[in-house]
Amino acid sequence: MTTAGKVLRYSARNLLRSWWVPGYALVFLLLTETLLRFGGGGPRAVGSLLNAVLIVIPLVSVVMGTMFLSGSREFILLLLAQPVGRRSLFAGLYFGVALPLAGAFLAGVGLPVLARGGAGLGLAGVTFAVTGVLLSFVFTALAFFAAARFEDRAKALGTALLGWFAATVLYDGLVLLVVAAFSDWPLETPMLVLTLLNPVDLARVLLLLTFDVAALMGYTGAVFERFFGSGVGIAAALGALALWTTLPFLAGLRGFMRKDF
Amino acid sequence: MSGAPSVVVTALRKSFGRLHVIQGVDLALQPGRVTALVGPNASGKSTLIKCVLGLVRPDSGRVTVLGERVGTDPHYRRLIGYTPQTASFPDNLTGHEVLELLADLRPGEMPDDGELRERLGLADATLAQPVRTLSGGTRQKLNVLVALRYHPPILILDEPTASLDPVASAALKDVVRARAGGNAAVLLSSHVMAEVEELADDLVYFVEGRVRFHGTLDELRLSTGERKVERAVARLLREAA
Numbered sequence: 227m228t229t230a231g232k233v234l235r236y237s238a239r240n241l242l243r244s245w246w247v248p249g250y251a252l253v254f255l256l257l258t259e260t261l262l263r264f265g266g267g268g269p270r271a272v273g274s275l276l277n278a279v280l281i282v283i284p285l286v287s288v289v290m291g292t293m294f295l296s297g298s299r300e301f302i303l304l305l306l307a308q309p310v311g312r313r314s315l316f317a318g319l320y321f322g323v324a325l326p327l328a329g330a331f332l333a334g335v336g337l338p339v340l341a342r343g344g345a346g347l348g349l350a351g352v353t354f355a356v357t358g359v360l361l362s363f364v365f366t367a368l369a370f371f372a373a374a375r376f377e378d379r380a381k382a383l384g385t386a387l388l389g390w391f392a393a394t395v396l397y398d399g400l401v402l403l404v405v406a407a408f409s410d411w412p413l414e415t416p417m418l419v420l421t422l423l424n425p426v427d428l429a430r431v432l433l434l435l436t437f438d439v440a441a442l443m444g445y446t447g448a449v450f451e452r453f454f455g456s457g458v459g460i461a462a463a464l465g466a467l468a469l470w471t472t473l474p475f476l477a478g479l480r481g482f483m484r485k486d487f
Numbered sequence: 488m489s490g491a492p493s494v495v496v497t498a499l500r501k502s503f504g505r506l507h508v509i510q511g512v513d514l515a516l517q518p519g520r521v522t523a524l525v526g527p528n529a530s531g532k533s534t535l536i537k538c539v540l541g542l543v544r545p546d547s548g549r550v551t552v553l554g555e556r557v558g559t560d561p562h563y564r565r566l567i568g569y570t571p572q573t574a575s576f577p578d579n580l581t582g583h584e585v586l587e588l589l590a591d592l593r594p595g596e597m598p599d600d601g602e603l604r605e606r607l608g609l610a611d612a613t614l615a616q617p618v619r620t621l622s623g624g625t626r627q628k629l630n631v632l633v634a635l636r637y638h639p640p641i642l643i644l645d646e647p648t649a650s651l652d653p654v655a656s657a658a659l660k661d662v663v664r665a666r667a668g669g670n671a672a673v674l675l676s677s678h679v680m681a682e683v684e685e686l687a688d689d690l691v692y693f694v695e696g697r698v699r700f701h702g703t704l705d706e707l708r709l710s711t712g713e714r715k716v717e718r719a720v721a722r723l724l725r726e727a728a
Contacts, residue, residue, distance in 0.1 A: 227591075232588065232591045232592065233592075236584065236588045239579070239580065240578070240579045243579035243580075243617075244578070299575075300573050300574075300575030301575050301576055301577060303542060303571055304569070304571055304589075304633070305592065306540070306542055307540050307564060307567065307571070308561075308565075308592040309561050309562045309564045309565040310561055310592050311559075311561050312561075486542070486543040486544060487542040
């Protein structure tokens with residue numbers, strides 16, 4: 227097993243034994259079960275889960291990621307005093323947080339759905355699961371970037387939360403401002419670009435399209451449907467989410483490599 | 488026993504912003520000797536130790552460990568056993584799992600710690616508990632065990648007896664002396680002068696990022712005119728002020 231794999235195994239074991247990760251899975255399990263029981267059919271229930279996924283996953287990922295890396299400073303120091311490269315250690319610690327979080331989301335949402343034989347979700351369910359997992363990876367990477375960049379735990383957490391707030395709330399305000407300011411101009415292409423630049427918006431559009439409610443978004447929804455419904459669109463969306471995971475991870479790794487402990 | 492220096496620090500400098508923490512340090516640690524690193528708080532002792540471990544990157548100068556230059560290749564650290572000042576381990580892992588993790592990170596090295604565990608009072612049942620349930624003293628014993636269980640040729644111990652009970656503290660001191668007798672180079676950072684007097688062969692007095700004294704304890708006594716190490720160090724401190 228690689229060094230990163232060894233660190234991942236023990237980090238994940240440590241995290242899974244805390245009450246945070248099982249609790250996180252339980253919240254999704256109760257929410258999904260309730261929505262499936264009382265919220266109509268499978269697609270409608272999962273559609274109702276949309277906001278929970280778009281807000282809770284990024285929030286929990288930034289908080290857990292930052293607290294884990296900042297809070298493990300002394301132990302990281304001990305690990306770095308062993309014959310271990312920083313690159314391997316950073317990767318092991320990152321996946322040691324991101325994988326349990328993604329796994330908790332999958333278990334919480336997946337168990338009630340699987341218990342109902344898929345609840346008629348089909349490919350939409352798979353897209354939903356993949357989007358939740360990718361959001362976990364993106365925001366854990368942002369958290370690790372903030373924690374590697376700032377020594378002070380409060381400053382790291384504040385920065386990570388600011389990133390979450392910007393992606394989930396501020397960005398939409400900015401988009402609305404652009405729409406209002408340039409209402410006389412054709413905005414479909416800029417809107418597509420703006421969507422690709424925010425992982426939460428990207429996830430939202432993907433899920434709305436998956437559950438076939440893009441019509442609610444009017445003409446823009448039709449543009450999105452035409453773009454993201456095509457092979458190029460799907461590739462662009464997945465590529466953008468992968469880039470959103472990779473860039474903060476690499477920025478965090480760069481900070482971790484240069485950091486004085 | 489002695490030979491070529493185990494650790495050589497040459498013209499080392501490190502600043503954090505405007506704060507010049509290490510200001511041109513030259514130092515050599517000899518095998519078979521315990522060197523005490525002594526100085527007031529915030530004098531740069533921990534930064535110097537971290538430069539040797541590659542945890543802090545110096546602005547200039549070089550550190551070599553048994554001939555290997557400290558840089559980006561981490562493999563030289565297999566030569567070092569390190570006890571950090573604060574014993575901190577993942578709360579939900581057991582003591583055994585912490586030892587397993589650290590053993591996994593040192594493939595090919597066989598720990599030999601049965602007697603050490605016994606002398607430190609670390610029973611199997613204790614190590615089977617999650618770290619969060621262990622007392623501060625027991626965590627410190629685990630911290631010490633991590634550094635000593637592989638018989639490395641260099642030991643770096645930062646306040647190792649802090650929060651240890653007298654039995655474990657005496658056992659640790661015996662082991663440190665025995666390792667030095669086996670030709671290990673030991674760097675001991677401590678504020679407890681009685682411990683320094685009991686363990687050290689040499690003393691490095693470090694103030695404001697500079698070495699103000701480096702010599703044997705006898706040379707220290709001779710140069711200050713004091714019989715007790717504590718008083719001799721206090722005199723050095725007054726002279727440096």
